Amino acid sequence: MLTALHGRRKLQLFLGLLAGIIFGFLLQKGGVTKYEVIIGQLLLVDFTVVRVMLSAVVVGMLGIHVMKSMNLVNLHPKPDSISAGITGGLIFGVGFATMGYCPGTLVGAVGNGNLDAIAGGLGVILGAGLFASVYGRLQRNILRIEQPKNLTLPELFGVNRWAVVIPAMALIVLLLWWLDGKGFRGL
Amino acid sequence: MDFLTEVRWSPYVVGAGIGVLSWFTFLLSDKAIGCSTAFSRTSGMLGRLLGGRKRIESNPYYRKFPPIIDWEWMLVLGIFIGAVISALLSGDLDPRWIPPSWEARFGASLLSRLAVAFAGGIFVGFGARWAGGCTSGHGISGTMQLTITSWITAVFIFVGGIAAAMLIFGIPESPGV
Numbered sequence: 001m002l003t004a005l006h007g008r009r010k011l012q013l014f015l016g017l018l019a020g021i022i023f024g025f026l027l028q029k030g031g032v033t034k035y036e037v038i039i040g041q042l043l044l045v046d047f048t049v050v051r052v053m054l055s056a057v058v059v060g061m062l063g064i065h066v067m068k069s070m071n072l073v074n075l076h077p078k079p080d081s082i083s084a085g086i087t088g089g090l091i092f093g094v095g096f097a098t099m100g101y102c103p104g105t106l107v108g109a110v111g112n113g114n115l116d117a118i119a120g121g122l123g124v125i126l127g128a129g130l131f132a133s134v135y136g137r138l139q140r141n142i143l144r145i146e147q148p149k150n151l152t153l154p155e156l157f158g159v160n161r162w163a164v165v166i167p168a169m170a171l172i173v174l175l176l177w178w179l180d181g182k183g184f185r186g187l
Numbered sequence: 188m189d190f191l192t193e194v195r196w197s198p199y200v201v202g203a204g205i206g207v208l209s210w211f212t213f214l215l216s217d218k219a220i221g222c223s224t225a226f227s228r229t230s231g232m233l234g235r236l237l238g239g240r241k242r243i244e245s246n247p248y249y250r251k252f253p254p255i256i257d258w259e260w261m262l263v264l265g266i267f268i269g270a271v272i273s274a275l276l277s278g279d280l281d282p283r284w285i286p287p288s289w290e291a292r293f294g295a296s297l298l299s300r301l302a303v304a305f306a307g308g309i310f311v312g313f314g315a316r317w318a319g320g321c322t323s324g325h326g327i328s329g330t331m332q333l334t335i336t337s338w339i340t341a342v343f344i345f346v347g348g349i350a351a352a353m354l355i356f357g358i359p360e361s362p363g364v
Contacts, residue, residue: 064210076219089343097347110267116284
């Protein structure tokens with residue numbers, strides 16, 4: 001593992017910027033920095049967003065698990081509870097459809113000239129700030145976020161990671177293939 | 188290098204590119220791609236700037252996610268630069284305040300579009316922090332790591348999003364054209 005490289009703070013900030021530039025470039029080329037494409041996905045008439053996400057997941061999944069098996073990387077599964085994911089996901093989804101962008105694509109949208117995303121971004125900052133201001137009370141009374149015992153599917157099933165990675169990749173590829181056959185070419 | 192000046196790439200090429208980019212962020216930076224935490228950090232920075240220094244420093248959430256510029260914050264900044272470069276190369280940089288399909292449906296009032304985008308943003312920021320991640324952190328990075336909560340969050344983002352979009356725009360008459 002490249003632990004020495006990971007510890008170089010300034011270089012890491014530069015690598016973050018570089019990764020962001022590539023990410024933003026790809027998002028714009030994929031068209032997902034556009035309101036019409038995001039709303040088209042949520043109205044189920046244009047499956048660009050799902051195609052981008054699932055192909056990223058299937059390619060990413062293969063590489064990071066190969067590297068994990070070679071002990072080249074650490075994985076970082078988020079420790080959030082399932083109930084927080086459901087509630088937060090639903091709230092997020094409502095905002096996603098209303099704004100027409102998500103936190104990453106809104107920044108790319110501004111770069112693409114879709115300036116209404118600036119108002120959206122200010123809203124996201126306010127929303128995140130509001131969450132921080134109620135977090136203490138929320139955590140005590142409602143969330144009681146506890147880290148789930150098993151964070152990942154291989155841990156839950158108690159199996160080797162490849163016993164999940166290979167079927168999951170096959171399922172995603174099948175889903176993409178099925179979506180392609182259905183048309184959904186775009187607005 | 189003609190492909191650099193194309194307006195759109197195949198979504199599979201774009202997705203595969205994001206997947207490969209993830210390999211490198213894990214390998215070189217020990218990080219998963221994610222975007223919403225940077226907005227949370229920015230809210231803390233602004234709070235501090237606006238005179239709430241003590242409140243920010245004693246807030247348990249900002250203790251967990253301190254308002255500092257980190258790898259992910261730089262990633263989000265980079266997204267802007269990358270999108271500008273891509274749009275400039277393809278001549279797709281077309282500054283506008285109101286999306287065409289919004290204008291066709293709700294009219295050309297700038298204030299109403301900005302107000303709705305801002306309100307939607309509040310939900311996105313609040314929901315992303317509640318869930319612990321967004322479309323990238325949970326939806327792409329979490330799912331590729333086979334994180335249970337991430338798969339569930341991704342599904343519920345689309346459940347909420349599809350329901351809300353269909354409430355706003357109505358159910359489309361001819362899907363899949």
